[in-house]
Structure formats: structure tokens, C-alpha cells
Amino acid sequence: MKNKKKHLQKEERFFIEKMIKTNKSLAYISKLLDRGISTISEEVSRNGGRDSYNSNKAQFEANKRQSSKKLNSNKIIKNNKLKKQVDRYLSEGLSPEAVSKMLKNKKTSDSPSPKSVRKYLRQIRT
Helix, strand or coil: CCCCCCCCCHHHHHHHHHHHHCCCCHHHHHHHHCCCHHHHHHHHHHCCHHHHCCHHHHHHHHHHHHHHHHHHCCHHHHCHHHHHHHHHHHHCCCCHHHHHHHHHHCCCCCCCCHHHHHHHHHHHHC
């Protein structure tokens, strides 16, 4: 198995585009980047295929996907009732750990983890 890097970087996308234009194989590109061939293959097919791969567009779409994930991933934001409960506990001065524990003790179906509460706090402060 190749390395555990999660996301392709802008420079790697540019390199992929350059190599595709010189008709290099995806296997060759993956070897040079020390990435799995499936990573390169998925990247190219997700962003137009060999004929129309564009590194700038691919990077823009990747950034958009990441932003969307971050905005929509917090269960507190998605659940208005839970949000009100969390806001109430936080306004009382409870820590994220205490908020999580209180909601878990109340057997709230969607009790958030302390990490989720901290993430929610960061989102509402920005």
C-alpha cells in the first residue's frame, strides 16, 4: 500500500496535468508522485478524464468539496432542537465536555461528542 497522504496538493494536480499532456500512463504518474494508481485514476476521471483534465479546475472543485464537507458535517448545526440545547448549556458556561455529558445523560438521540461541540463553537465564532 502507498503512503497515507489524504488529499492531492495543487502542485500534484499540476504535475498530473503536465504528465497527461505528454501521454504518460496513470501508473507511471502514480509512481512518480508516490501515490496509489487508484488515487490518480479517480482524480483524473472525477475531473474530466484524460482528454480534458485541468489542474486549476480540479483544485477549485476539491476546495469546494472540502468546504462543503466542513460546513455540513456538524450534527449540531443540522438539528435545530439540539442546537438550542447546546447553546443553552454553553451560555450557562459549561465546557464542551460537560455539554456532551449532559446531553448523553439526558439520553438525547443525537448527543454530540465534545469534539463536535468544540467544532460548533469554532463555527459560530467565525
